[in-house]
Amino acid sequence: xxVISQKPxxxxxxxxxxxxxxxxxxxxxxxxxxxRQQPGQSLTLIATANQGSEATYESGFVIDKFPISxxxxxxxxxxxxxxxxxxxxxxxxxxxxxQETQYFGPGTRLLVL
Amino acid sequence: xxxxxxxxxxxxxSEEAFLTINCTYTATGYPSLFWYVQYPGExxxxxxxxxxxxxxxxxxxxxxxxxxxxxxxHLEKGSVQVSDSxxxxxxxxxxxxxxxxxxxxxxxxxxxxP
Numbered sequence: 001x002x003v004i005s006q007k008p009x010x011x012x013x014x015x016x017x018x019x020x021x022x023x024x025x026x027x028x029x030x031x032x033x034x035x036r037q038q039p040g041q042s043l044t045l046i047a048t049a050n051q052g053s054e055a056t057y058e059s060g061f062v063i064d065k066f067p068i069s070x071x072x073x074x075x076x077x078x079x080x081x082x083x084x085x086x087x088x089x090x091x092x093x094x095x096x097x098x099q100e101t102q103y104f105g106p107g108t109r110l111l112v113l
Numbered sequence: 114x115x116x117x118x119x120x121x122x123x124x125x126x127s128e129e130a131f132l133t134i135n136c137t138y139t140a141t142g143y144p145s146l147f148w149y150v151q152y153p154g155e156x157x158x159x160x161x162x163x164x165x166x167x168x169x170x171x172x173x174x175x176x177x178x179x180x181x182x183x184x185x186x187h188l189e190k191g192s193v194q195v196s197d198s199x200x201x202x203x204x205x206x207x208x209x210x211x212x213x214x215x216x217x218x219x220x221x222x223x224x225x226x227p
Contacts, residue, residue, distance in 0.1 A: 031213045042202060042219045043157075092156060094215070102206070102215060104149075106156035 002027050002095055004105035012111045013083055020079045021108045023093035028073040030098045034066070037090040037107070049076040049093075083112045115140045119203045119218030126193055126225050134188040134221045136177075136203035144205040146170075146179055146186040147215070151200045160188075160201070193225045 003026040013019050023032065032049040047055040047068055055068035070076040080087050088111050096102035120135040138144065148160040148170070161170030166181035175190045186203060203218040 033214065035215075042217045043215075045214055045216075048214065094157075096213065098213060101147075101159055101162060102213065103159065104157040 001101070002029055002103045004093060004095055004103055006091075006093060006105040006108050008108060009106065010109040010111075012113065015084050015112055017083055018079055018081045019083065019110060020077050021091055021093075023076045023078070023095075023105055025074045025095045029095035030073075031102070032070060032076045032093060032095045033102070034068060034076070034078045035092045035094065037092060039088070043092065046078070046091075049078075080110065083110075085112045088112045115144065115205060115207055115216045117203050117205055117216055117218040120221055121219070122200075122221040122223070124221060124223045126223070128195055128225055128227050129192045130225075132188070132190040132193045132197075132223070134201055134203075134223070136186045136188065136218060138184050138186065138203075138205050140184075140205060140207055142207045144207045146177070147204045147206070148175070148177055148186070148188050149202045149204060149217075151202065151220075153199070157202070193223070195225045195227050198223055198225045 005024045007022045034046040035043040037043045045058050046061045047057045049068050049070040051070045067079045090107040092107045094102045094104045116139045118137050145164045147162045149157045150160045161172045163170040163179035169178045177186050177188045200220045200222045202220045204215045206215050
């Protein structure tokens with residue numbers, strides 16, 4: 001299994017600002033993903049974080065709003081840019097090897113005022 | 114595309130009651146199926162999984178069997194405890210179809226009363 005940590009665990013931000021969330025995996029994984037969980041809702045995939053290249057975004061999510069980096073096999077960042085109250089959510093990263101189980105980080109709880 | 118339909122909640126049970134949470138899926142390939150659990154204030158934890166037809170996943174007294182003929186992966190537990198109170202998510206991935214991405218159901222909130 002993989003142990004995944006995220007920083008920060010929670011934050012309260014002002015609208016118009018940006019927040020960068022870090023995700024660290026304790027072992028090398030092939031796949032890393034970022035999900036959003038809006039209040040009381042299920043998880044929606046934002047993007048696949050690709051090592052050394054641009055992330056692959058799902059429909060409805062764009063790089064300008066959610067820039068993602070993945071400089072190596074164990075680390076990724078997600079930035080939520082120009083935030084609005086609608087961005088208040090839990091953001092989770094996950095990681096795993098190809099054709100194996102994905103494991104999730106504890107999530108970052110974001111509140112935008 | 115791939116999708117997961119999960120029994121709507123919330124579900125409220127008394128301790129030691131039998132639990133079933135229904136989950137059906139639509140997939141173009143041969144997906145792997147998962148149940149994840151989210152305890153209050155925490156992230157997602159893998160509860161159990163099955164990777165091919167007729168596989169049974171089990172953990173902590175929970176079970177689910179991969180039924181290809183009915184495209185289902187229902188979660189069951191014979192005797193629930195207060196500590197099982199959480200939100201349960203059914204999910205699939207289709208690695209052979211070229212995607213490890215997880216597609217989630219909407220989640221079912223379970224409350225177990227003493």
